[in-house]
Structures are given as C-alpha cells and as structure tokens.
Amino acid sequence: MDFDGTAAVFRALGDVHRLRALHFLATADATCCSTGQGVCTCDVQAMLGLSQPTTSHHMKLLVEAGLVTAQKRGRWTYYALSAHGLHLARTAIGALLAAAPHRDAA
Amino acid sequence: MDFDGTAAVFRALGDVHRLRALHFLATADATCCSTGQGVCTCDVQAMLGLSQPTTSHHMKLLVEAGLVTAQKRGRWTYYALSAHGLHLARTAIGALLAAAPHRDAA
DNA sequence: CCGATTCATCGAAGAATGTCAATGCGTTCA
DNA sequence: TGAACGCATTGACATTCTTCGATGAATCGG
Numbered sequence: 001m002d003f004d005g006t007a008a009v010f011r012a013l014g015d016v017h018r019l020r021a022l023h024f025l026a027t028a029d030a031t032c033c034s035t036g037q038g039v040c041t042c043d044v045q046a047m048l049g050l051s052q053p054t055t056s057h058h059m060k061l062l063v064e065a066g067l068v069t070a071q072k073r074g075r076w077t078y079y080a081l082s083a084h085g086l087h088l089a090r091t092a093i094g095a096l097l098a099a100a101p102h103r104d105a106a
Numbered sequence: 107m108d109f110d111g112t113a114a115v116f117r118a119l120g121d122v123h124r125l126r127a128l129h130f131l132a133t134a135d136a137t138c139c140s141t142g143q144g145v146c147t148c149d150v151q152a153m154l155g156l157s158q159p160t161t162s163h164h165m166k167l168l169v170e171a172g173l174v175t176a177q178k179r180g181r182w183t184y185y186a187l188s189a190h191g192l193h194l195a196r197t198a199i200g201a202l203l204a205a206a207p208h209r210d211a212a
Numbered sequence: 213c214c215g216a217t218t219c220a221t222c223g224a225a226g227a228a229t230g231t232c233a234a235t236g237c238g239t240t241c242a
Numbered sequence: 243t244g245a246a247c248g249c250a251t252t253g254a255c256a257t258t259c260t261t262c263g264a265t266g267a268a269t270c271g272g
Contacts, residue, residue, distance in 0.1 A: 001129060003125050003126055003129070006125060007119070007121055007122045007125050008120075010116050010117075010119035010120035010125070011117075011121075011259095012120075013116035013120070013198075014114075014116035014117030014118075014119070014120045015113055015117075015259090015260085016109050016113045017260090019109050019112060019113050020109055022202055023107060023109070023201075023202070025205075026201065026202050026204075026205035027205065040219090041218075041219060041220095050260095050262090051262055051263080052218085052219075052220095052262095053221080053222095053261080053262065053263080053264095054260075054261050054262065055219095056219060056220055056221085057220090057221095057261085058260090060220085072219090072268095074268095074269065074270075075217060075218045075219075075268080075269050075270065076218065076269095077218080077219065077220090080207065081202060081205060081206035081207065082206065082207075083206045083207065083208055086199055086203045086206055089195075089199050090196070090199045090200070090203060092119075092125070093192055093195050093196045095129075095132065096128055096129070096132050096187060097189065097192045097193070097196060098132075099131075099132035099133065099187060100132070100187035100188065100189045101186065101187065101189065102189055121229090121230085123230090146248080147249060147250095148248070148249085156231080156232090157231070157232055157233085158248085158249070158250095159231080159233080159234095159249090159250080159251080159252095160230070161249095162249060162251085163231085163251095166250080178238095178249090180239065180240075180248090181239050181240065181247060181248045181249080182248065183249065183250090
C-alpha cells in the first residue's frame, strides 16, 4: 500500500475550501462563467469567497493530488474532477472499512 | 453535506503515521502485545517507531475524528477501527467519484 | 500596439501541525 | 505500601499550511 501517496490525497481533501471546490466541480453545470464552457478559476473563487491567489493555490494542490484536472483554454483555466486521486482514496477507505466492525453501519 | 466534519476526517487521514496505524489496526491479530487482548498503544508505538507521547497524540486525533475507538482495560488502552468516520469519508468520496469522468483511458 | 482580463507565482505573516523530553496519573504486583 | 508499568498531558520547538497583497506572464479586444 502506498501510504505516502494516499496520505497526500487525504491531506488535499482535508480542507474545507478544497472540499467545497470539489463538490462545486461535481455539481456545477457549464453555464457558470461568462464563457459557459466549464468551471474556471474565477468561478471557484466567487463560490469560495477567497482571494484569487489563494484560490489558485488550492486548485494547484488539488491538481497535484490527482483529484482535479486543469485545462488552459485561452485566458481561462477550466477544472474538472479526476478519478485518479479519488480512486486512491476510495481504495484505502474500502480496505479499512472492510476490516472495521460493521455493527452500527448508519 | 457536512464539509467541516468531512474535512476533519480527511485531515486525520492525511498523515502517513496515522494511515499506517489504521492499516495496522485493520490487519493485526490479537496476539501482539503481551496481553494478547488486542492492539494497545505500545504496539502502535513499536510499529510506527515514534515516541510514546507522539503515538498517543496521533491515536487521540484518530479517536476524535471517529476513525478509531479506544477502550481502557486495566493498564492498557486498546484500539479498534470505527466505522463512523470511515463512512463519512466513503460517502464523500462516492459522491465525488459518481460525478467524475469515469473513462479510464489513461 | 495598448489596455484590460485571467491566472500563476513570489514573499511574508499568522495559524496549525508534528515531534519529543519531562512530568503526572491510574493500575498492577511484590 | 512502594515500585514498576502503560499511557495521557504539558511545554517547547521546528516545520508545514493557509492566506493575502504585490507582481509577473499570457491572452484577447479595440
């Protein structure tokens, strides 16, 4: 098991703003930014209410963790969820959950 | 969605030593410590190679995150996985993964 | 071209985290 | 009762993280 890589993914998930950004990417339709082509940095920034550099920093961390893909098109950078890091996380959680006492599985 | 609680769980998961401790709890048989009654702090400490206070600190964080239960029996504190936090984490991952593009072309 | 726009990077300040040595607390055993 | 044991807490320190303002790089419109 790749503890270092898995811990890095969880560390990226362990921030409220990043978690909110991921949830936003999961539920946003394409008609957000002025372009209507996807979710760009300014959309995430407006949703989070953080400064632009901070938003950019968080998105970079998510990309590095393999949770998000970034695609630069013209002036805008569009983000989308990536299954890479999410799979890593789910595998680890699943392995632990399989060994956990599933008594009150609520 | 409870972003704060979920982020707290992920933050607890985002450390190599804590991840290793969880994996240890998931795979350890009861014949570890001198007592043979379960996994105690000294077992985790020996496995991690950290100091006793640091180990205790990590285990406390895991308990607070709902990932581990602690039971004090005599002189020893026995730990076990808890489904509580793990379910929170899996639900969040599942929601994101359901919205992620699941074409594993790469 | 020139200005405006979108975003990334840099530098710094404050907060949070990981770590250990020293100490305290409860339990067990002689 | 006293000594040893297992563990939690405290205090301190170094590292990392979060955040922002200022600045730089690339792109589009006029």
